[in-house]
Amino acid sequence: MHAETLFISDLHLSAARPKTTRRFLSFLKGRALGAGRLYILGDLFDAYIGDDDNASPNREIKTALRRLVDLGTAVFFLHGNRDFLVGEGFCRETGVCLLGDYAIIDLYGESALITHGDLLCTDDILYQEARIRVRADAWKRNALAKPLLVRQWYARWYRFKSGLDKGKKNREIMDANPQAVIETLREFGVSILLHGHTHRPAVHELNVDGKPARRFVLAEWKDTGQVLCWGGKGEWVSEIID
Numbered sequence: 651m652h653a654e655t656l657f658i659s660d661l662h663l664s665a666a667r668p669k670t671t672r673r674f675l676s677f678l679k680g681r682a683l684g685a686g687r688l689y690i691l692g693d694l695f696d697a698y699i700g701d702d703d704n705a706s707p708n709r710e711i712k713t714a715l716r717r718l719v720d721l722g723t724a725v726f727f728l729h730g731n732r733d734f735l736v737g738e739g740f741c742r743e744t745g746v747c748l749l750g751d752y753a754i755i756d757l758y759g760e761s762a763l764i765t766h767g768d769l770l771c772t773d774d775i776l777y778q779e780a781r782i783r784v785r786a787d788a789w790k791r792n793a794l795a796k797p798l799l800v801r802q803w804y805a806r807w808y809r810f811k812s813g814l815d816k817g818k819k820n821r822e823i824m825d826a827n828p829q830a831v832i833e834t835l836r837e838f839g840v841s842i843l844l845h846g847h848t849h850r851p852a853v854h855e856l857n858v859d860g861k862p863a864r865r866f867v868l869a870e871w872k873d874t875g876q877v878l879c880w881g882g883k884g885e886w887v888s889e890i891i892d
């Protein structure tokens with residue numbers, strides 16, 4: 651396995667951000683071609699109300715993902731807090747493999763843990779409580795049983811409300827809790843953690859029980875995109891997607 655492994659996160663694709671959608675579609679048709687694996691670490695969509703929503707840009711995105719998978723790149727996705735309703739239908743259509751909240755992957759001989767990152771923000775207690783509520787199977791079933799139009803209205807209201815809430819919360823509680831990071835690395839027995847969600851791109855050098863560890867935080871796709879590329883010799887580089 652020599653082909654490189656790519657990581658992206660937090661594209662927040664929506665009809666309101668056509669530039670980011672175009673950037674992502676050209677990434678799938680260009681830069682991502684020939685990569686061995688592409689990992690999407692959640693919040694690919696800014697709002698996702700069910701696999702039956704084929705409004706633009708969902709249709710184009712699904713078609714482009716399908717094409718990349720058919721051309722030989724394995725694509726993996728894990729849920730973000732905005733697109734946790736991505737389901738089996740999406741996976742069937744695109745060939746993308748859906749992972750759980752945490753996944754351990756092989757990075758050319760080294761084990762790495764990937765996650766969206768919201769679970770690490772343990773100081774945001776209200777969010778964590780809401781998360782448990784909406785991730786319950788019964789809640790999701792009930793939400794997906796509503797007519798598409800109702801879900802569209804709900805998504806609009808939710809985005810509006812979430813924008814208001816964000817302004818009210820202080821910045822600290824919306825970051826990963828350092829202790830939760832250490833405990834997670836210890837629990838999974840890995841020294842590499844990759845996630846997004848916080849929109850605070852960085853490479854953090856850590857120490858877990860006397861051993862060095864690294865936490866890679868991916869950037870949100872806003873004015874440009876970011877892709878973290880891992881090569882077959884364990885070397886990595888962060889690229890800007892313009």
Ligand code: MN
Pocket residue numbers: 692693730731732766768846847848
């Ligand atoms: Mn997120």
